[in-house]
Amino acid sequence: MSHTFDIVIIGGGVVGLTTALALAQKTSLTIALIDTKKLSPEWKKENYDFRVSAISLASQHIFENLGVWDAIKFKRVSAYEKMQVWDESSGTIEFDCEKIGAKSLGHIIEEAVIRSSLLEMIMTQKNIFLYDDINVVSIEKNIESVVVKTQEKELECKLLIAADGGNSWVREQMGISINQMDYQHTAIVCNVQTEFSHEYTAKQKFLNSGPLAFLPLSDTHTCSIVWSVPQSEADLLLTQSDEDFCVSLTNAGIHSLGKILSTTQRYSFPLRMRHAESYVQTRLALVGDAAHTIHPLAGQGVNMGLLDAACLVDVITTALNKHRDYTSLATLRRYERFRKSDNALMLNAVAGFKKIFSSQAKPLTTCRNLGLALINKSDFLKNKFMRHAMGLRDEMPTLTLCQKNNWNF
Ligand SMILES: Cc1cc2nc3c(=O)[nH]c(=O)nc-3n(C[C@H](O)[C@H](O)[C@H](O)COP(=O)(O)OP(=O)(O)OC[C@H]3O[C@@H](n4cnc5c(N)ncnc54)[C@H](O)[C@@H]3O)c2cc1C
Structure with missing residues (x-):
């Protein structure tokens, strides 16, 4: 049986769910969301989920603007006020939210809490259609449309969004290559x-x-x-x-x-560090881990993916408002231009950080200790780091802007 939608999203992790909800709320497009796993808003309070993320202020604003932050907070979050970083041979750098007049540096949140809250809101959205517990068997991209086939159904759409994680099957099927590096770490x-x-x-x-x-x-x-x-x-x-x-x-x-x-x-x-060579093709965009994976030492992976989602939604809504084709390569390239360089910066910074901290070579450890001491003494540098990690920087997507016109800490 064949069904027609404006957009099909493959992958219902935090990034895919956020992309679907944002598109559904900001446009009148019809959206199908497919996942191999069962997607349920059920959440069990008794045990902490083993997968948690440090969620930045920018990501919090995205959830606030989508109306899911209160549900997330009501379930369970932990606001962290300070962060201490040190190594075996140097002093500690301490980041303190008070130094930038904030109530917290961010929130530690279980993935199950975020997914459940997003799904509760998605269930109320008339223009999102969930296809879970289902396997995609093929994708055909034509001039006019994309046809996504599962064992039983055929979903036709104008734009396909791949949010199917680090080992993205869609990315592979569409022939997009990746730059990758083994961090030689297992978490x-x-x-x-x-x-x-x-x-x-x-x-x-x-x-x-x-x-x-x-x-x-x-x-x-x-x-x-x-x-x-x-x-x-x-x-x-x-x-x-x-x-x-x-x-x-x-x-x-x-x-x-x-x-x-x-x-x-x-x-x-x-x-493993992965970075897709391109984030877009005509009628296709990659978001989240499908486009990039990063070492968890900086706690940025899902935050980067949420910025992808917010940016892609900006680009699509702008195209719709200007009566342009939101599926064209020219439109989608705007998304790629904004996000690829920002993500590359973070990927390179974290790779450098990992290298500096894993080296025992004397010149590097001396530089590292001097660098850490310098950062720790400089409120200016520490504030810059904190603000960047919290997502407080220029040219951020609309969904990351605080509607209450304050930082809402
Ligand atoms: C140990 C560790 C700690 C981390 N800590 C942090 C942190 O503190 N802060 C932070 O920001 N990030 C952190 N991250 C990164 C973060 O977990 C990921 O960046 C984030 O989960 C990516 O979300 P996603 O939705 O893009 O992909 P995923 O969460 O991988 O979701 C992909 C979805 O696609 C579905 N799927 C896969 N293949 C298919 C298919 N063929 N068809 C249909 N559906 C499919 C899957 O079932 C899944 O639901 C950490 C990662 C690790 C490994």
């Missing part, structure tokens, strides 16, 4: 109970083997950890008993949190 992710309160401070220690981050959750003695290590070390940490893993984590030396008392199940993610 171990779990939630742990700590002896002392995290005091709403995000902590990241650069160990010789890679960064270890503690992200404060709403319970003051629970943190989500992201421990990035070479694969051989990850294999060891993943096979340890829970008790031994807690000892390893305690010994890794985030002393201000005391002993690690317990852990949830551990999950692992091999880390």
Whole structure:
């Protein structure tokens, strides 16, 4: 059976869901959203999701403007006020929201909370049609339309948006190549109970083997950890008993949190930098991890994807308002121009950061220690870093602008 839509989005992760909701609210286009998994707004309060993200102020504004922030906040968020970064041989840099007159640096939020809140709002939207628990078997891009075939259905559209994550099948089918680099790290992710309160401070220690981050959750003695290590070390940490893993984590030396008392199940993610050579073709746009993946050390992956979504929506609405073809390469290239350079900057900065912190070569460690000391002494530099990470910079998409005309901290 064949169905016709204006836009089909493949991938219902945070970025695909946000793109669908924003397009549905800002235009009268009809949108189909496809995911291989079941998409349900159901959310279970009892346990923390193992996947959490540090959500920037710009991303918070996107959720506010889409009317989902209150639902997210009502479920569960953790505002973090400070961030401490240090390595084994240098002093600590501390970022404090008070220094820029803000109430927090951002929020640590479980992915399940964001997805559920977006889906609740999507269910109320008459111009979004969900096709979940379904496999796409082929995509045919013609001059006039794109035909997406699943085993049972055929969805025809004017524009296809790929939001199907880092291993994007759509990107591959459409022949878009990627620049990639193995970070030679695997991230171990779990939630742990700590002896002392995290005091709403995000902590990241650069160990010789890679960064270890503690992200404060709403319970003051629970943190989500992201421990990035070479694969051989990850294999060891993943096979340890829970008790031994807690000892390893305690010994890794985030002393201000005391002993690690317990852990949830551990999950692992091999880390790879990917950047699509092009984000667009005629009738096709890539957003989120389908276009780029980044090391989690800067906590920027989903924030970058949400900016892609907001920017693409700006470009499409502008084209519609000017009665231009929103599916043309010329229109979509505007989206690519805005986002590709911004994302490349972040990808390069994080790759450089990772390199500097993983080197034990004396000249580099000396430069690193001097650099860290300099940054820590300079409120100007620290404020610049904080504002950039929070998404407070020039030329941001409309959806990131605060409607209340203040920072709403
Ligand atoms: C350990 C770790 C920690 C991180 N921490 C942070 C952080 O603190 N802050 C931050 O901003 N980012 C963080 N990130 C990055 C962030 O998780 C990703 O950038 C984000 O999840 C990408 O969202 P997405 O919607 O683009 O893709 P995904 O979340 O991968 O969603 C893709 C969706 O597409 C669906 N799909 C896949 N293939 C198909 C197909 N063929 N057909 C139909 N559907 C399909 C999937 O089922 C899924 O629902 C972290 C990542 C990792 C690994």
